Amino acid sequence: MIYHQVMIKKSLLGAAENVGRFSLFVDRSYRSFFPFPPFSHMFKDLYEISVRSLPIIILVSAFMGIIMSYQLIYELRTFGAEMYVGGIVAVAVCRELGPVFAAMILAGRLSSGIAAEVGTMRISEQIDALEVMSVNPLNYLVAPRLLAALVMIPMLTVFADAIAIAGSYLVAGKILHIHILKYIDNIRFYLDSLDILSGLIKSMAFSQIIVVVGSYFGYFTQGGAEGVGKATTNAVVVASILILVADYFLTALFFG
Amino acid sequence: MIEIRNLYKSFNGKAVLKGVSLTIEEGKVTTIIGQSGCGKSVLLKHVVGLHNPDEGEVSVDGEVLKDLDDEAMRLCRSKFSYLFQGGALFDSLTVWENVIFPLVWEGGRHHHYDKRILQKKAAETLELVGMVHVESLKPSELSGGMKKRVALARAIVHNPRYILYDEPTTGLDPVMSAVIDDLILTLNRELGLTSVVVTHDMQSVAHISDEVCMLYDGKIIFNGSVARMKQEKNSVLQQFIQRENKGPIQFGQ
DSSP states (O other), rough: HHHHHHHHHHHHHHHHHHOOOOHHHHHHHHTTTTOOOOOHHHHHHHHTTTTTHHHHHHHHHHHHHHHHHHHHHHHHHTTGGGGGGHHHHHIIIIIIIIHHHHHHHHHHIIIIIHHHHHHHHHTTTTTHHHHTTTHIIIIIHHHHHHHHHHHHHHHHHHHHHHHHHHHHHHHHHHHHHHHHHHHHHHHHHHHHHHHHHHHHHHHHHHHHHHHHHHHHHHOOOOOOHHHHHHHHHHHHHHHHHHHHHHHHHHHHHHOO | EEEEEEEEEEEETTTEEEEEEEEEETTTEEEEEEOOOHHHHHHHHTTTSSSOOOOOEETTTTTEEEOOOOHHHHHHHHHHHEETTOOOOOOSHHHHHHHTTTHHHHGGGGOOOOHHHHHHHHHHHHHTTTOOOTOOOOOGSSOOHHHHHHHHHHTTOOOOEEEEESSSTTOOHHHHHHHHHHHHHHHHHHHHOOOEEEOOOHHHHHHHSSEEEEEEEEEEEEOHHHHHHOOOOOHHHHHHHTTTTSSSSTTTT
């Protein structure tokens, strides 16, 4: 009994320590924005986040739209409402599925990549080298990525939304023989600016979670290659959880 | 001048430094010797504030590191260069970009210089450490010894006042070790740089040191010149410098 109490207390203290350390890291990361990172330094991150992530985003979004369309047409037929599939898909994708799916994919791709790169830099003393050269490691490693993600991830999300809607039309057009203009008209009727705006704001928040969580786990990596592996796994898991938690609060804020 | 006063440091309850006091005088080459894992690198990292002591303090030119704010620490660190054990070259940059990094990011801020001037400076500095035609390679394309030489070029490119070398000749062939030793001496004698060298290489110690100190069991057990070191009766020191496997230093200690 005492053993369990001690273990619970230890776990709670450990969790509190991690939350405190993470909060301090976030605070220090945003304070490190000045002096502003040079654009040339951000270019690699912009490229990595956008161009390199695009194929997987296209693939997943297209399938998301296609599958949703199939499912919805099947269900909506019961009520004779299958013609509304375009509007329903567009609202669901722009408000929720587009930003969340894109963020989840990017958490897997970017959070893990950042954690592995920063973690390797930590264990090979490259971060120490930056500090000795009076370079703030957060300004050099985290700030450019935060900015690049803030610009690129909402753009990728818009792209993901468009691809999902286009994928959905492929199915709707084939099964229901809806003309594309009618399909777009249906989307315009149901989709309003708040749906798109809320999705964009969500993707901005998710972009910061993806970068900051990956950087955090990389920055505090310990214990060689095994430590880098753990940091990478933890970064993806924690970023995914935080994205869903943030999604809940933001949804409640916009539509609650 | 660097003064280390009564330094204590533990990691996960294991005491590494147990009251180390040492004065590193300006313009001299001070070498720190001791067994692997005895805390030499930890001591060196305290000098540039990469580790904070549990007790005690380090002062550089009269400024106590633990009392400095971020800006003052940045200024203090700009006096230093540090040659890390594995080189710590930035993987994402080429060799020449690594070498000129301290110039481009001088004072923690990014500066824009003419690329050709920087490349020329990098090539000149690399030549000093015996590296030619490697400017456009990435660190992953270099051998361990080459990485160390590039790291040394990076350490000297911005003319620091203090250079801290963490095992500068480990992994190098004897000829290159001699070249690096000569370079340490040249920087010291001609430019008046203060050098602190952590090493196991006793040949190198005898060649370059003005002062030698030995770290054992978390404490400095000897501090003096090379001549004094050879005459010293301390059995730990004698076992170490004469490379004997029997004596007070036990295998695995």
